[in-house]
Amino acid sequence: MLKIAITGNIASGKSLFEEYLKSFGFKVLCLDHVTNFLYENSVEFKEFLLKKFNTTIKQDIADIIFNNLSLKAKLENFIYPLIYEKMEDFFIKNKNERFVFVSAPLLYEAGFDKYFDKIIFISADETIRLKRLIARNGFSESEAVKRIKAQMPEDIKIKHADYIIDNSGTVEDLANSAKALVNRILKEH
Numbered sequence: 001m002l003k004i005a006i007t008g009n010i011a012s013g014k015s016l017f018e019e020y021l022k023s024f025g026f027k028v029l030c031l032d033h034v035t036n037f038l039y040e041n042s043v044e045f046k047e048f049l050l051k052k053f054n055t056t057i058k059q060d061i062a063d064i065i066f067n068n069l070s071l072k073a074k075l076e077n078f079i080y081p082l083i084y085e086k087m088e089d090f091f092i093k094n095k096n097e098r099f100v101f102v103s104a105p106l107l108y109e110a111g112f113d114k115y116f117d118k119i120i121f122i123s124a125d126e127t128i129r130l131k132r133l134i135a136r137n138g139f140s141e142s143e144a145v146k147r148i149k150a151q152m153p154e155d156i157k158i159k160h161a162d163y164i165i166d167n168s169g170t171v172e173d174l175a176n177s178a179k180a181l182v183n184r185i186l187k188e189h
Helices: 014-023 031-041 043-053 058-065 069-093 126-137 141-149 154-158 171-188
Strands: 002-007 027-030 099-103 118-123 163-166
Touching (some): 027 031, 027 069, 031 043, 031 069, 031 099, 043 058, 043 069, 058 069, 069 099, 118 154, 126 141, 163 171
Parallel strands (some): 002 099, 002 118, 027 099, 118 163
């Protein structure tokens, strides 16, 4: 089994790329969905959140950690092992697949890159990502900028990726890039 990570900074188009992969019949795990699942279903995680943040509401916690790096680190140290466990379950469940894909927005930040054979980086111009983030999440420009700046810069992440897709164009451009990349991966492996 070839384990392939999909990553990219906020509002780069990872979710849309995941949908293309699923439409081609590939197994795809989205770690954002895993995180949401943990917020909603993990008693252990909810107890931690209440103890550290006095709330289990994800948006309230996000507002806190984007202004408090110490609490952000504590949250990450607690949740990353839980996410890793779900990722391992996905690998085991799909062990007979030729390829599996995991979308991991914080792949490098979480140290998860070491668990993958190949990495796809979805890139998009920062100005475009800013506009997408404001439109998608209803953030003010300053809040959107804060979220973008909280992540490791694209140019550093790109250096560690095996495949790079530029998603600064149209949805159709991304679909064509996804098809071309899948064909390339199938030929190489």
